[in-house]
Amino acid sequence: MTQLPAASISAQPGIAYRKVKSILISEIASGVLQPGVKFPNETLLAKRFGVSVGTLRRAVEELVAENILVRQHGRGTFVRSLDEERFLFQFFKLADRDGNFEYPKVELVAFSEAAATAQEAKVLGLQVGDAVFRLENVLSLQSRATVHDRISIDAKLFEGLTQKCLTERAGTIYELYQRRFGVTIACADERLRAEDADARSAELLGIAPGASVLRIERVAFTVENRPCEWRISIVNSSQVDYVSRSAHN
Structure with missing residues (x-):
């Protein structure tokens, strides 16, 4: 699993998911989360950010919809590679x-x-x-x-x-x-x-x-x-x- 720095978000759910999404985008852009590498477990990510799994999942789903992440059935979620x-x-x-x-x-x-x-x-x-x-x-x-x-x-x-x-x-x-x-x-x-x-x-x-x-x-x-x-x-x-x-x- 990708090792990520500690983080904690304190905000209302409607704001918190946007902050989670912003941090994930920054980590993809900086190479902390690299293309083709399996995305960390959502439960562990939610714990890392101090948010609910539902809040974390909302951020992830938007990144999937925007083609930044991709879900592969039976394998998990990955940073999309532009192959x-x-x-x-x-x-x-x-x-x-x-x-x-x-x-x-x-x-x-x-x-x-x-x-x-x-x-x-x-x-x-x-x-x-x-x-x-x-x-x-x-x-x-x-x-x-x-x-x-x-x-x-x-x-x-x-x-x-x-x-x-x-x-x-x-x-x-x-x-x-x-x-x-x-x-x-x-x-x-x-x-x-x-x-x-x-x-x-x-x-x-x-x-x-x-x-x-x-x-x-x-x-x-x-x-x-x-x-x-x-x-x-x-x-x-x-x-x-x-x-x-x-x-x-």
Whole structure:
């Protein structure tokens, strides 16, 4: 069982569960509670916090609903790992015309460190001129270049990130964020619109400049609700659909 520091909460139940939840989020964010590791027994956790099991369970259930924790029948509760299966369900929403989802082949085509623009600073909660990493990826489905990603992240939050880290990672980029840098992506906001492909995206996707494409803007947030990634995805949607799915109990 994971050994956790002592803690005690003194508050009304409706407030206490939120304090419990806040502490658990902080411990997940700091790596005290690590992805893939079995969550401590709820009775012992309740004792640790000085709250009822019902209060503790309310906090845990919200974290499960928010995809931060996962329950596995017969095994227990775990901090969710952002593996390919979870990435496909929660963050990658492109399917073929028959509704089939496929984990894309990812090719890194550019990586650099730069000073944050006004827009990057606004989205990521930085100051203009703060260091950011910029990445460009091409994602292929069924051997066809389908998505051109432009990604900006806070260089301080991902200190030590290199091109080698990105090209040699074993899993998803969100697994890399989580396991190497302790940054767990909990959710993301997305905006979609149709637009014309610029020259760079057209070249990488093998389409004509000005061709109609789907633009997906995503801001990803940590478990502490901190914006940590700004991503613009240009999608050649001639053979794929954007599909938003809901979890079914």
